[in-house]
Amino acid sequence: MADGVGANRQWYDPSGRPIPAEEAERLLGQPGYDRVGSTTILDMADLDWARDVSTAWIGLDLDADGEPGPPRIFEAAVFDRDHVTLERRWYATEEEAALAHEAFVVAACDEAVDPVVLQTGDQVS
Structure with a gap:
């Protein structure tokens, strides 16, 4: 990780406490540790929609250049069926992040006509 993303940036644990890169690497190496939620929504009325x-x-403040305040170390994202953000x-x-x-x-x-929700991973705290 020293040569990769975040090599010169501050890492934070999930509680927002600054941690060294080695600790972040250890935490990120634990399967599922980083997962807050993973959900797939399908539309039974349009099988091409997902x-x-x-x-x-x-673990990194990805919005460091944005608004002032505490580090934003969680990301919530929505992707279409082609993995476009x-x-x-x-x-x-x-x-x-969980509320988002x-x-x-x-x-x-609400966007789907006949939605089916699949939890594709358990929440890990």
């Missing part, structure tokens, strides 16, 4: 909502702890937002806390994940799922269900 939305994937993925929310995760990233439709919307992406960053959050400072796991709670905010649910809002993205609700919005996708």
